[in-house]
Amino acid sequence: MHPSSREFLDGGEHLPLYYGEDQLVLLPRDPYWLFTYWEISMPTRQRLEFETQNKWEAFKLALRVHRFDMDNSGKESQFDIQINSFSDNWYIKAGVPDRKYQIEFGYYLPENVFQSLLTSNIASTPRDRLSDVIDENWQLPDWQARRLYWRISRINLSSMEILAKER
């Protein structure tokens, strides 16, 4: 066996499927979509099964998606996505660009009370258009600004797209 070969250096080992740690991670994919993956470790599952006297498979699991408001002063809205017990990742249609999001992983208690188990990091969706924020010291006359942005966007995006976005 060559000492630089995979067989020798990797020693026939495989990647673990999971890392034995409760975690919930949120990543932005684009202005409209987020991706999350999670792990609920065995000890946590067993504790929950013991506490609720329910099998893990019978838990009504859900992701609760929170969107922060425009100036990030608080969370303006939320929605839940029901998931099954054997999923470990999900694409979330967040819908609104240029916002911060945070999600929780949890389950429903009887009477649909959401019990949170894990909270993710905060992730931001990118902007998909020109910013509405204008610095008055750095401003072109309107007709000049239109000429500038029109030509840049003509190739990068279609002009229809930019005009639609400008309105």
Add this chain to the structure above:
Amino acid sequence: MVKGYLAFIFHSHLPYVRHPEHTQSLEEKWFFEAITECYIPFIRVFQGLEKDNVDYSATFSLSPTLLAMLEDSFLQERYVGYLSRLQLLAQKEEERTANDPAFSPLARMYRERLDYTSYIFNEKYGRRLVTAFRELLNGGHLELITSAATHGFLPLLGVQKEAIYAQIAAGVEYYEKIFGSIPRGIWLPECGYDPGFEEILGELGLHYYIMATHGVLYASPRPKYGIYSPILTPGGLAAFGRDPETSAQVWSAKEGYPGDYNYREFYRDIGYDLSLDYIGEFLHPNGLRSNTGFKYYSITGPENHKEPYNPQKALEKASEHAGNFLFNRQKQVEYYGEIMDRPPLVVAPYDSELFGHWWFEGPQWFDSLCRIISQNQDTIKMITPGKYLELGYPLQVSTPNASSWGDKGYNEVWLNGKNDWVYRHLHNAAKKMTALATNFPRAEDILKDALNQAARELLLAQSSDWPFIITSGTMDSYAKSRLMSHLIRFLKLERQIWENNIDISWLRHLEATDNLFPHLDYHLFQSLNETIAVEKDKLMGAV
């Protein structure tokens, strides 16, 4: 009078590929082809311009993995063998085509090019091409910049700030090791940007980075000059946005220059065209057909019928296209000049490897362009981002938009149903590496070696190339196995370190195989929170 500036950025990167365990490796051939068909032709063009006192400017980013491969003696040795096999093929080709008036001049052209390549690589620079780049850097026309250590796609590694810091800091340090100074700029891999890592970029002494068009265009507040002036970011760097017109002119499938019928056809290569009896010994021992670089036809037209390549006609076309490119830039800066109260700056970034390799005449085109810009007009001036910043125009403060130059403009190329599984592993490994680096702040001897090697394995796993190749679907089994091997090796090291049970002979083999960045220091992965805490303590002590 200068009415506008033009900044070419050539981004050069290959993933770290080095396989002593195989007698020949298809993946190492990417690197060898890039040396022969791209880097040396570019060096030749730049040196020719300097010799003729042409006042050109260009920026070349050399990714740290590419630099490490250029500096690796094993790969240098392999390249020498590869090149001499090609020279042998060139001799055979001259004999084979001796009586063919269309092909024999082409065979001679390839033989001469390979002889020149060998002269540059072996004789002039003693196998160290970085010396050529250092000379060009000192010449003052070429600006060199770095990239993240292993070209990690930073927006998706950013859950751990330490991973971003290590990628960038290791890239900056390796550049400094090779070129003796801190680079002014950085090429963010795939132009992947997220405002979350601004602070880190600012801390490392960098002055600027390059972005996708909408990274700057959609910055907030809205940039007054769009992408025709850089903006000043919260981290105190300048962000330069890619001009879409210059990229379309070169790369548009419909109107792009490289598709001109006079240019060389990439897809007709004697590695596919000639009988295996003849060409077999120059192909991979597994018998698969592959490119040799000997290509005798021009694009000719949309049909399968191809005419012999005519280098003279192609060269004339390249110079005609250079003229067309300049004309379009003149019109472009006139247009923006009417809107702006400063000369617009057009930033034109390209992947270097497409020049020469895929667009055979690309380096010649650039050569012609530099010459006509410096000789025949004074409306357009070539510049580098670093020199542009020295002009001292006040920059608008604005926060760039998260973006990339990949398909659809954001993270999807590196995060989709085919490759999303990699992030669980990459993030957990980075977390474990930070725990190690923070818990063993003063490691010595074997422990230190194991920690440094763990850092190398993690960096190698983080290359943007692996999820990219998995998305593109060709060679994806190679990308998967590379990614998994580096993670497996990392996890094994991590376990051995905690258990104080390091397998020394295995570690030495690992160091000899995954051997990039010999001076890499695992402390780069230390917790950023801890670092700040320590500094505050020191401050308190000083008071």
